[in-house]
Amino acid sequence: MTNRVLLNNVDHADLRVIARHGPEFGDGVNQALVFPNEFEDLQREYPIFFRRDADGAFQAVVLLGFDRDENLFLDGRGWNARYVPAAQQRGPFSIALQPQRAGGAPEAMIHIDLDHPRVSRTEGEPLFLPAGGNAPYLQHVSRLLGVIYDGLEVGRPFFEALDGLGLIEAIEVEAKLADGREYVIPDLFTVSEARLADLGGADLERLHRSGALRAAYAQRSSMANISRLIDAKSVRQAAFA
Incomplete structure (x- = not known):
């Protein structure tokens, strides 16, 4: 259950949001949802894969760990990476379309879940300035939600383009640790390196112009x-041995 309301600087003038990361804030996951417009930042830190959602459609995820609820990028200092996936950064915030008067087009507005564990009145980053303007953290959140909103828009055509050209193939990720422990992660997909290399002509040009080609190479x-x-x-296993 959530307690999601439209964010405003009157009712929520004193609200703060805890920006640090930890399992208590929902960061203890071994995979996180990501979007194609993040791939260039993500590919420097995480392995990116595709999965099918409950409806059978493809979505992108980054692999964060091998065991259940394991995020190997979390340590005592927080999330140890140069880029944190937008979906994990957004915390209590979301975008919803707000109907406008006089039949105008709906406007995307920021909403906040007041029951989210990051929401506080005593610690964290302020959302509004004393005079009522948006604080720097809320400006960051607005840009972040824009990444997610755009990612949802480009995601479906991106996967349809790749799948339509037969560029998505199943992969079984295998990992063997120094202590001999082995992991096999099923139900993942990747861009086929061989099929991508064979692509040419109009198909290659179309992928390039849409931006899908760049994202496909970032995934690989x-x-x-x-x-x-x-x-x-292996380092974490050794630390607890």
Whole structure:
């Protein structure tokens, strides 16, 4: 259950949001939803894969750990990476279309879940300035929600373009740790390197112009981060041995 309301500087003038990361804020997950317009930032840190959602449609995720509820990027200092996925940063905020008077087009407005564990009146980042304007943190949130909103818009055509050209293939991710422990993560998909290399002509040009080609290469590049994730898991295992 949520207690989502339209954010405003009158009713919520004294609200603060705890910006740090931890399991208590929903960050203890081994996969996180991401969007194609984030791939260039994500591919420097995480392995990116595709999954099918409950309706069978593709969506993108980053792999954060191997065990259930394991995020190897979380430590005592918070989220240890140069870029945190937008969906994990957004915390209690969301965008909803607000009907306008006189039949105008609906406007995207920021809403906040007042029951979210990040919401506080005693600690965290203020949302509004004393005079009522948006504080820097809320300006950051607005940009962040824009990333998510745009990501939802581009996601479906991105996956339809790749799938229509036969560029998405199933992959079974295997990881073997230094102590001999092995993990196999099923139900993941990736961009086919061979099929992508064979692409040419109008299909290649269309992917390039849409931006999907760049995102596809970023996804392929990101898979090198699996070895980094294995190393992080081995270090954590050794620390608790």
